[in-house]
Amino acid sequence: MTSSESTARTPVPRAAFPHLRAALETFPPYIPGKPPRRVDGLTPYKLSSNENFLEPLPAVLETMLAHAKDPAQYPDDSALALREGLAARLGVGIDELIVTAGASELLVALTQITSDATTEAIYPWPSFEMYPQTTGLVGAKRIEVPNRPDGTHDLEAMAAAITDQTRLIILCSPNNPTGPALSDRELRDFLARVPDTVLVALDEAYWEFANADGVARGLDIYADHANVVLLRTFSKAHGLAGLRVGYGVAREPVIAGLRKAVIPFGVTALSQAAALTSLEHWDEVLERAAGLAATRDAFAQALRDQGWDVPQAQGNFVWLPLGELSGAFEDACVDQSIAVRNLESGVRISIGEQPGLDRVLDIAAAFRAEHFG
């Protein structure tokens, strides 16, 4: 076959295409944050993907270089060294841990081991865009419970939504994109109302940035509730989103189920080693996260001082509940070479370098003057 033949396609009538699952029509694809548009004379800032704008720690870079010769071999499928490091750091057993290709893979696997077309999954909305995707893909009935006006989970409504068919409840703390974290009190009250047979996935992708008083600490909650699974990641505070490493903390039977659902060898040796090095610099990672949280608090306060209604911000991002003005705000940022995340009901701005945040503050002030007088 010549190259021109290989690209020529005979039109195929639509009805003759392979049949795909009807469930695919029930949820949208994941849409990643856009890159910033180039504007002459302006440094572009990507504040649309909740990435960590800091460079990896020098020791992590060194580890990555040291593992550059690894690719001919499969990695350790059980991620033993990393699990040992995590077990020591978190105070859980090594058999209570699974390492996955980001928290994203864990989310997919958790959905697969709990849910199918006969079951129901409950999650808050707006929240992380993968929740409709993973639960929708297995055909589960999706119960999206709207957050309260202040961006917090409506735990009362979530508890009321539980039925005999409920197998999975997802909570996100701090919640992406609205920002608030669950308090220890409200989470414990909620869990007291959840049957022990229902798995509760507590997504703590941003836990390192949470600094509010009384915030729920997943490990404490996990210690008291055998049906809770923690989802964690090296993508945010550790700044290793490109390496795709996440982990789950769960009781052994759940871990055994997850091991059947994850992709074999899904996390590369380089990624495992880099994550372990980052873990060995845990104090530095937490220090950086605290610095970023301080920047976030100052940025959120500056927006509130302009008159914006900013919900409690506990992740590495701030939420502006702009409703139908979300597109106009995004456009105003695009014009200034800033990419933010327009999620229709509002705009999420990731914490990045200070000059980028200062530019957003200028845009926000001008936007208020134009749209709110």
Ligand SMILES: Cc1ncc(COP(=O)(O)O)c(C=O)c1O
């Ligand atoms: C709430 C939440 N959970 C999980 C993830 C998945 O992160 P990763 O797959 O990079 O670990 C993200 C990423 O943005 C997130 O916002």
